[in-house]
Every structure is written in C-alpha cells, then in structure tokens.
Amino acid sequence: MPSQFLAEIIIEGKKNARDPEGETIMRDLMIKHGYDMVTSVRSGKILKVTLEAKDEKEAKEICWKMVNELRIYNPIAHVCTIQIVK
Amino acid sequence: MPMRVIVIQFSGSTCDRDLVSAMKDVMGWEVDLVWYNNALKHLEGYDAIFLPGGFTYGDHLRAGIIAAYTPVMKKVKNLANEGLPVLGICNGFQILVESGLLPGALIGNDTLRFSCKWTNLRIETTRSAATNIANKGDIWRVPVAHGEGRYFLDEKGLKDLNENDQVVWRYVNDNGETTKVANPNGSIENIAGICNLEGNVVGLMPHPERATEAIISPWGSEHGKFFFQSLENYFGGR
Numbered sequence: 001m002p003s004q005f006l007a008e009i010i011i012e013g014k015k016n017a018r019d020p021e022g023e024t025i026m027r028d029l030m031i032k033h034g035y036d037m038v039t040s041v042r043s044g045k046i047l048k049v050t051l052e053a054k055d056e057k058e059a060k061e062i063c064w065k066m067v068n069e070l071r072i073y074n075p076i077a078h079v080c081t082i083q084i085v086k
Numbered sequence: 087m088p089m090r091v092i093v094i095q096f097s098g099s100t101c102d103r104d105l106v107s108a109m110k111d112v113m114g115w116e117v118d119l120v121w122y123n124n125a126l127k128h129l130e131g132y133d134a135i136f137l138p139g140g141f142t143y144g145d146h147l148r149a150g151i152i153a154a155y156t157p158v159m160k161k162v163k164n165l166a167n168e169g170l171p172v173l174g175i176c177n178g179f180q181i182l183v184e185s186g187l188l189p190g191a192l193i194g195n196d197t198l199r200f201s202c203k204w205t206n207l208r209i210e211t212t213r214s215a216a217t218n219i220a221n222k223g224d225i226w227r228v229p230v231a232h233g234e235g236r237y238f239l240d241e242k243g244l245k246d247l248n249e250n251d252q253v254v255w256r257y258v259n260d261n262g263e264t265t266k267v268a269n270p271n272g273s274i275e276n277i278a279g280i281c282n283l284e285g286n287v288v289g290l291m292p293h294p295e296r297a298t299e300a301i302i303s304p305w306g307s308e309h310g311k312f313f314f315q316s317l318e319n320y321f322g323g324r
Contacts, residue, residue, distance in 0.1 A: 013193065014240075016240070016241075017193065017238050018196060018272065020194070020196045020197070020198050020272075021194070021198060024198060045147075070155065071151060071154075071184065072147065074148065074184070074191045076189070076190055076191040076238065076239060076240060076243065077191035077193050077238045078191075
C-alpha cells in the first residue's frame with residue numbers, strides 16, 4: 001500500500017550568482033530595523049509536493065528524478081535540495 | 087522570393103503581433119502566426135522559426151520553462167539541430183535557454199525591477215544568422231522590456247562561450263564600453279544575446295522588432311532592421 005509523503009523541494013541561487021532579493025531583505029529590512037546580527041540572507045523558492053510512494057526513500061527518489069527530468073531547477077544557476085518532511 | 091517565416095504563439099505570448107508587424111509590414115516577408123499546438127503539424131517549409139516575447143504560462147516556476155516542455159519545442163529542437171534558423175526574442179530567448187538549445191540561465195534582474203528602456207547593443211560576432219550584415223563593434227539601439235533577463239553562466243561555460251565566439255551582443259554605453267550603467271539587468275559580462283555553436287540558433291533579451299521604424303525611436307534609428315536583414319542575407323549567402 002503506498003503512503004502519502006510531503007516533500008519540500010528548495011531551489012536557491014548558486015553562491016556565485018548574486019541574490020539581490022536576499023541582499024535587499026537583509027540590508028533594508030533586517031539591518032535597518034535593528035537586526036544587525038544578521039550576516040547573510042539568501043532568497044529562494046520552495047515547492048511543497050504531496051505524493052504517493054511506498055516509502056520515504058522512494059518518495060525522495062521520485063522527487064529527484066522529477067526535478068532533473070523537468071528541469072524544476074536550472075543547474076547552471078541554482079542548487080536544489082529535497083527533504084521529506086512527513 | 088520574400089522570406090517565409092513562422093511565429094509560434096504560446097499561451098501568454100504578448101509580443102507576437104509586434105513581431106509579425108515588423109516582419110510583414112516593414113520587411114515585406116510572408117509571416118504565419120500559429121498557435122503552438124497547431125504549429126506542431128505546420129513547422130515544415132519555413133525559412134526560419136521565431137519565438138516571440140511575452141510571459142508564457144505566467145512565467146511560473148521560471149520564465150520560459152513550461153513553454154520549453156511543450157511538444158512543439160521538441161520539433162523545433164530537431165529542426166534547429168538540422169540547421170534551420172531559430173530566433174528567440176525576450177521570452178523566446180528564455181524558452182531557448184530552458185529547452186537546452188542555448189546554454190546558460192536567465193534569472194531575475196539585479197535591480198529587482200522590470201527594466202523597460204532603450205539600450206545600446208555592441209555586435210560581438212557577425213557569424214550569427216542575425217548579425218551577418220553588421221560589422222564587429224557596430225552599435226545598435228534596441229529597447230529591452232523584461233524582469234528576468236540577467237544572463238548567467240558558470241565560469242567554465244562562460245570561457246567556452248567566449249572562446250567559441252557565441253556572444254552576439256553586449257550592452258554598452260554610447261562610447262561602446264561595457265559599463266555597469268549600460269547593463270539593464272546585471273547580465274554577466276554585459277551579455278545581451280548569444281548563439282549556438284553553428285550560429286543558426288540565436289536568442290536575445292532586447293526587442294529588434296520594436297526598433298524597425300524611425301517613428302518609434304527617440305533617435306529616428308531603425309537598427310532593428312539589421313537583425314532581420316541579416317537573416318535575409320543568411321539565406322542569400324547560402
């Protein structure tokens with residue numbers, strides 16, 4: 001019997017690609033409002049995917065196959081991480 | 087014989103009619119504007135395929151990615167690999183990159199804003215289907231209008247792109263220099279457009295179709311015409 005899993009697919013820019021959104025959030029929101037202990041912010045995109053699989057391992061494998069096959073992230077500009085949260 | 091070309095219209099294309107008007111009314115070409123699913127059966131027999139600008143599928147996930155996965159793009163890829171000129175403008179460029187026909191990525195402008203302005207484009211190579219009547223170093227005035235136009239490539243990819251003479255245009259100032267101010271989106275090395283190794287697949291963020299008539303240029307220039315005239319010459323020269 002397959003079970004349902006919730007996967008979080010996180011797509012963020014590579015370190016060497018500037019992230020002006022993250023920079024602006026840090027500089028103009030956090031630091032300007034007293035949170036000057038913040039030293040780095042990177043913005044990204046998260047896809048919460050609910051899927052059926054026989055176990056957690058298979059759920060993760062399906063997600064990796066999917067993100068690579070459908071270019072959910074562009075490996076030139078982004079890094080992708082996948083975690084099964086439940 | 088006038089050029090005969092097809093413009094593929096996707097859900098969310100918005101510059102398709104501008105492009106048709108430039109090629110039909112200004113250049114005198116025969117142009118078919120075809121819905122992407124119908125284009126699947128009618129791609130044969132054209133001199134070139136155009137992917138117009140716009141916001142296909144609402145730019146969801148990434149600009150161009152969903153259009154890149156439509157069945158018609160598989161066929162466009164095959165024809166491009168056979169040597170047919172395929173030209174992508176703005177969102178069309180994003181589709182070419184996402185479909186793997188051109189290398190790299192187009193990510194959000196470093197200004198975090200939609201950039202809509204006239205730019206200067208310096209010709210970096212004349213071997214592409216869209217620049218072969220130009221001289222290296224010529225400057226064309228052509229406008230941009232995009233939110234995700236920052237061209238990005240890793241170090242090795244960039245080295246290959248330069249060594250293989252695939253950079254077609256760079257954003258420059260009036261003196262022809264690649265300055266930060268002249269770069270509307272933060273593109274790496276001020277790159278505005280590129281081509282594949284063979285030069286038949288060309289993509290650029292600026293809109294040559296919006297620069298083909300003097301009446302809509304602040305300088306009375308018609309530099310966008312050179313883009314289309316190059317394509318005519320590409321055929322004449324073959």
